[in-house]
Amino acid sequence: MFDIKTSSHASKREHYADLVTQARSILAGEPSLIANAANFSALVFHSLAQLNWAGFYLFDGTELVVGPFQGKPACIRIALGRGVCGTAARSRQTQLVRDVNAHPNHIFCDSASQSEIVVPLVKADGSLLGVWDVDSPVTDRFDEDDRAGMEALCAVFMAALMP
Numbered sequence: 001m002f003d004i005k006t007s008s009h010a011s012k013r014e015h016y017a018d019l020v021t022q023a024r025s026i027l028a029g030e031p032s033l034i035a036n037a038a039n040f041s042a043l044v045f046h047s048l049a050q051l052n053w054a055g056f057y058l059f060d061g062t063e064l065v066v067g068p069f070q071g072k073p074a075c076i077r078i079a080l081g082r083g084v085c086g087t088a089a090r091s092r093q094t095q096l097v098r099d100v101n102a103h104p105n106h107i108f109c110d111s112a113s114q115s116e117i118v119v120p121l122v123k124a125d126g127s128l129l130g131v132w133d134v135d136s137p138v139t140d141r142f143d144e145d146d147r148a149g150m151e152a153l154c155a156v157f158m159a160a161l162m163p
Contacts, residue, residue, distance in 0.1 A: 012146070013148075016145070016152060019044065019047055019048075023153055026039045027157065027160035034068060036157065040153075041068050044134065045070035050141050054133070055068060055069020055070060055074070057089075059089065064085055064130060072110050072112075083107035084107070088120045088131050089128055092120045094117065094147055096143075097117070099140070112137045114141070116134065117133075117146055117150055119154045123158070129161075132153075
């Protein structure tokens with residue numbers, strides 16, 4: 001069994017660095033997208049405070065479809081360009097939304113969500129795998145340190161899928 005380690009005294013950057021190390025460990029040698037996505041979601045969800053959803057939307061060639069996640073049931077399909085996830089997928093840029101109520105393109109899958117960060121997952125050949133989506137019930141939960149940390153975690157996730 002894998003034990004999630006957290007330190008309440010670490011800075012946010014140190015905590016993300018530790019999560020990157022843990023992610024490398026749990027993903028090492030496992031090529032299964034679903035297995036890795038499930039464990040990755042659990043690792044992040046149970047390691048970071050003030051989250052109410054953490055998971056994947058995978059691109060099926062037409063739209064984003066919910067994949068492995070932790071949290072309440074979610075929207076199942078999201079069109080490219082729609083919502084924060086669809087915007088991240090289309091633009092291939094991380095979306096950091098400090099207040100979803102002020103975001104005109106936000107999709108309310110869970111009314112408890114107040115802030116969100118979404119990282120696009122792009123394969124080495126430039127094609128879209130999907131997005132990594134994390135929600136919080138707290139406004140202003142995510143900042144630039146979270147952006148850097150989530151992008152570093154997603155780089156580890158993507159590297160684990162490469163042959």
